[in-house]
Amino acid sequence: MGQVFHEYEPNQSLLLPPSLDDWLPEDHLARFVSDTVDTLDLRSLVKRYTKRKDGRGQLAYHPQLMLKILFYSYAEGIFSSRKIAKGIENLVALRFLAAGNLPSHRTIARFRLENLKHFERLFVEVVRIATRSGLVKMGTLAIDGSKLKANASKHKAMSYSRMKDEEKRLDKEVRRITDLAKGIDEAEDAEFGEDFRGDELPEELRRREDRLAAIRKAKKELEEEQAAEDKAKGRDKPRAKSQRGPKIKRPNGVPKDTKQANFTDPDSRIMGDTKKGFQQAYNGQISVDAEAQIIVAADITQCAADVGQLVPMTEAAMKNTAKSPKVVLADAGYKSEENFQAMEDLQVKAHVALGRGEKDPAKASKAGPSTARMQRRRQTKSSRKIYKRRKVIVEPVFGWIKSVLGFRSFSLRGVEKVTGEWNLVCLTLNLRRMSKQLEWSS
Secondary structure (H helix, E strand, O other): OOOOOOOOOOOOOOOOOOOHHHHOOOOOHHHHHHHHHHHOOOHHHHHHHHOOOOOOOOOOOOHHHHHHHHHHHHHOOOOOHHHHHHHHHHOHHHHHHHOOOOOOHHHHHHHHHHOHHHHHHHHHHHHHHHHHOOOOOOOEEEEEEEEEEOOOOHHHEEEHHHHHHHHHHHHHHHHHHHHHHHOOOHHHHHHHOOOOOOOOOOHHHHHHHHHHHHHHHHHHHHHHHHHHHHHHOOOOOOOOOOOOOOOOOOOOOOOOOOOEEEOOOOOOEEEEEOOOEEEEEEEEEEEEEOOOOEEEEEEEEOOOOOHHHHHHHHHHHHHHHOOOOOEEEEOHHHOOHHHHHHHHHOOOEEEEOOHHHHHOHHHHHHHOHHHHHHHHHHOOHHHHHHHOHHHHHHHHHHHHHHHHOOOOEOOOOOHHHHHHHHHHHHHHHHHHHHHHHHHHHO
16 A cells, blocks of 8 residues: 655654754745845944943843844734744744744833834835835825724723813812821821831822822823914914904813813824724824835824824825825815815825815815815816725725734824834835735746
């Protein structure tokens, strides 16, 4: 009888140790990630380690190693530092990238946190590699935003109105407990223990004081944010008696009663989601080049509305690629007279939906001359044909981020850290796209 199975001898000793290099196909994503990281300028990351010249402390893992395992893990939808550390033990690709090293999950998490500010620069470097490779043409650029869940619960948020009520209530509670504490006599030392003087604040008072301090801090931040918004809109100036228009119902710098702040992640905001309703979130913005659907600009905003991002995302794409787009596409969330005027100043032809006003010339003309010109452009067959491409350029990219990578919520808190993580996510998706696109073109 002939041989039926492949040879299988799990206890067979090997004369020579196996090479992990032989275990990965030549076109494996891990190889592409490794080769790309080798071309990046990491001097600023390495410099921080070389400052330590006395030889004290444990040896550090090289930034090349750490970036390779981070980039590949994110590209494969592994975001937890513990799962990345476990993957280095179990997954051939990660072990190949780690080259026999086994950094702990604490080391991985610390490296990611300490180098978040570098991910924006590395993202731009990867975009420029894609541009030099011909994967970015900047012919047609599509801009869009999507809400991504913050690392915070909406139930930990409080409105400005409730903050004022809670501040008054807790202030009364603190005064009441303080008055009671004053009556404690030194003779009650036995109740507190020999190591205490007996005049320490009760735990109940400390808890209320901590909560009161947190509410006052959040309340102050809301007021400062509102004051900045009022100043940007010119509302901080005294209103002339002859000035027309509705009077402002609230004093300058005073938020609406419904405006909220979150105590877990104060930088996040309550935002509406078509599928999940309202949640604590950030607004992730991307500019996508139509050629190979490479993300050429990425940013995070705390505002649920997209309108303020059309010009910044266009300018960021131009800066990152050193090219000016011929056409920019965006949905009705980005429409405004100021945006259209700014795009004209940049000499970039924009095709932005006007919503219901798209078929109403009178309504468009009232919004301003630039809006009227956009309305006339949107009525042409060529503009409608070009605009149809928007959905197939930018919306699939968010689908890949959320469904293929599985990235739907941030693991870090604070707008600066979240921005760094968003750049990391967009960078790794680009690497994944570039790996396939360059493989097909070769």
